[in-house]
Amino acid sequence: MSQANAANQMVSRVEGNDLILERVFDAPRELVFQAFSKEEHLKHWWGPRGWILSVCRVDFRPGGTWHYCMKCMDENQGDFYGMESWGIATYHEIDEPNRIVYSDSFSDADGNIVEGMPTSITTMELLDENGQTKLVSRTRYNTPEELKAVMDMGMLQGITETWDRLAEHLAASK
Known part of the structure; x- marks a missing residue:
């Protein structure tokens, strides 16, 4: 597979309670790191297509939190239109531009x-x-059943669309 094709493909696999995602982005590591750590970047790409971040509060430091609300603005998404999905992340480890560890709820x-x-x-x-960035994300759930529950919610499709939006944002930000 060529570099261009590899940059557009997310690879996923399940290992026990872990979901592992990998994708190469055509952007420098520092920019990809900023895209995950700064509100002015996150609000442009986080969430599946048709969703926006109506709330995005980032305190990017170990012990800090990211509180956000994704809201569906796409009338074509039927029952999801107008729906809000709130989340909160707590940062545990930050090693710029190499690594971010956080809990997500x-x-x-x-x-x-x-x-x-x-x-x-x-x-x-x-x-x-x-000059490109390979992102390897390993998300651990408490049980295989919890992982299955989020997969059944469509999380994998949502992440695929979110990372597609990230790639588009990075291309526009270079």
Whole structure:
């Protein structure tokens, strides 16, 4: 597969309770890192197509949080139109521009974690590949059943669309 094609393909696999995602982005590692760490970047690409970040509050430091709301603005998405999905991430480890480790949970508008919904820990590694960036994301759930629950919610399609939007944002930001 050529570099151009590889940059457009996300590879995913499940290992036990972990979902591993890999994709090469045609952008320098520093820019990809900023896209995940700065509000002015996140609000342009986070979420599946047809969704916006109506709320995006980032305190990017170990112990800091990212509280956000994705809202469906696409009338063609039927019952999803107008729907809000709140989340909160807590940053555990930041090694710029190499690595970000955070926990991620469903939340309410006040930032309270929704009980009974899956929570995960994600480790993102950003690897320089001749001016491009290979992103390796490993997300661990408490149980295989929690991982299956988020997969059944359409999470893989959502991440694929989100990372497609990230690639478009990076191309426009270079």
